Amino acid sequence: MKLTQSIFSAYYSAKNSVENFVKRQDGVTAIEYAIVAAGVAAVVVVLFQSDGEFAKAMKAIFKRLGDQLDTLLKPSSTGAGTGTGGTA
Structure with missing residues (x-):
């Protein structure tokens, strides 16, 4: 009788373990x-390759923005628009 109880106990323990394993979704x-x-x-590696089309387009955009900023921030040679009014 004791042997039968141990077998059933082991069976139900194994069955519960398998059911719990199947029900858990953490690993999935x-x-x-x-x-x-x-x-x-x-996708990131393909897009940002140094010789890829995306990288070339981004470099061109940033070059154009940099050129525009250089043009805007370049001091004018006439001195107009400096806000000093020519007085010290």
């Missing part, structure tokens, strides 16, 4: 996030 969610992160990382 972590794997899904890892797959998504790997996909995003691959």
Whole structure:
């Protein structure tokens, strides 16, 4: 009788463990996030390659912005618009 009880106890313990393992979603969610992160990382690497089209376009945009800022911030040679009014 005691042996039968131990067998049933072990059976139900194993059954509960397997059911709990199947019901838990933590591992599945972590794997899904890892797959998504790997996909995003691959897209970022492709987009930001040093000789890629996206990188060339970004460099061109920032070069144009820098040139425009240089033009705007360059001091004028006439002295007009400095706000000093020519008096000391």
